Amino acid sequence: MPSLFFAVLSEAKPWIQKTNAKPVHHSGKFRIYKKDSMYIIISGIGKIAMALAVSEFAHLLPKEERDEMKVWNLGIVGSNQPNWKVGDFFWIHKITDFVTGKDYYPERMTSSVFPMETNLTTFDRPVSKTKTENQFQVFNETDLQSVSLVDMEGSGFFEAASLYFPLENISIGKVISDHLEGNFCKPETVESIVTNVMEPLFFEWTTPLPWVTEDPFETKIWPDIWKEVKELRLTETMKHDLKKSLRFYFLRYPNTKIPMPNLELVPKIKSKSEVKTFVEEWKKQLHV
Incomplete structure (x- = not known):
């Protein structure tokens, strides 16, 4: 299409x-x-x-x-x-x-x-x-x-x-x-x-x-990642931007493991500013 x-x-x-x-x-x-x-x-x-x-x-x-x-x-x-x-x-x-x-x-x-x-x-x-x-x-x-x-x-x-x-x-x-x-x-x-x-x-x-015909990112990769970070309670805009960055990395390096942040920090992040910093630092790894 x-x-x-x-x-x-x-x-x-x-x-x-x-x-x-x-x-x-x-x-x-x-x-x-x-x-x-x-x-x-x-x-x-x-x-x-x-x-x-x-x-x-x-x-x-x-x-x-x-x-x-x-x-x-x-x-x-x-x-x-x-x-x-x-x-x-x-x-x-x-x-x-x-x-x-x-x-x-x-x-x-x-x-x-x-x-x-x-x-x-x-x-x-x-x-x-x-x-x-x-x-x-x-x-x-x-x-x-x-x-x-x-x-x-x-x-x-x-x-x-x-x-x-x-x-x-x-x-x-x-x-x-x-x-x-x-x-x-x-x-x-x-x-x-x-x-x-x-x-x-x-x-x-x-x-x-x-x-379009087969999208492993949408069916497997993104759902698995989202399970790990949904506790951050991202805004819809932040979620959309993060997902777009993850897909960008996946398409650019299909045979490379997607860089992940320290997930042990997720339960400790409370404020909006901390969430924003966490996501922005992650996105920097995805756009190298």
């Missing part, structure tokens, strides 16, 4: 034609297409529009479906790396929101026909390295020194998606359309660029998540 988010129709059109997806009639604002269990969503330009589209879509689904859904954001980006070519595809392992300075870390794609990874910086306006008549933000080489790829939706997508979907279900992939020359791509150019990478991505997108 996969879903796919795009900013504009020209990015989504090849995928809509490939899947033969049809519009979903609903009372919301954003365009949603569906074919069987596949969804394609078009948000419009910008991180706020993307975040709202993710939220609206998530609220149309029961939690059980969200937990089993592969959630991707694909689209075109500008590149600050002159040696990377138009049409090169990258998975994103770090997103920086330029305005807020916040960093986000999507799960790394462990197996894909496209092996390259890099970071993505999300801006509120289009970016150019040369002054143009268009309404671009102009930056020099020094300003963009740590920037690899540039878009306007990535941080909004990831921040919203991580509220509704398991982190390990979320991926972001981007294909280079320009080198920040200050020109908008024509729709037919965008369609061509997206089409050229679509075929292998389609197979990967429609392949079920490996933990």
